[in-house]
Amino acid sequence: MASLCARISLHSSRRKTLYSCIRLANTFTDPKELATGLEKREILNDEAGKDPDPYGLAVKRGPGTKDKPNLIPSAFDSRIIGCLCDDESTHINWMWLHKGTASRCGCGYWFKLVEKPAL
Ligand SMILES: [Zn+2]
Incomplete structure (x- = not known):
């Protein structure tokens, strides 16, 4: 299990500064658990191997003529x-x-x- 150490400074009313080292162990949440609605469906589709860009957010132009738009x-x-x-x-x-x-x-x-x- 990966862990990180974060240094946190705490200031009291007497101007004392306390430093503390806190161990953080994989505290980042899976984005899938936080996502809802369309974002979650996109993540699930991506995991299932479906098209990651079903609505063509970045489309390369083709011939683009009136007959073949x-x-x-x-x-x-x-x-x-x-x-x-x-x-x-x-x-x-x-x-x-x-x-x-x-x-x-x-x-x-x-x-x-x-x-x-x-x-
Ligand atoms: Zn244009």
Whole structure:
């Protein structure tokens, strides 16, 4: 069992400083025990070997033409996305995507929302 020693200073009203060494033995809690809701489902899916990024939080753009738009998964009827229009860009171009219609970014790439069931 790994243990750490933490030095803690205690100040009393008489200005005495006391130092104490406390042994800490694996006091960090497993994040799975603290997580709830979507975060917990993501952790469980990750442990089960499922896709760690089911909603494409970081999607590489494909051809992005009007006929073959970049497909963005969502469990909702709309989703906000950010396009880093070129590698030298210093800002993100944010826009809403709505179910059923493809949207074009200012850089010319097209994006379309596709339905993906909730986790
Ligand atoms: Zn763009």
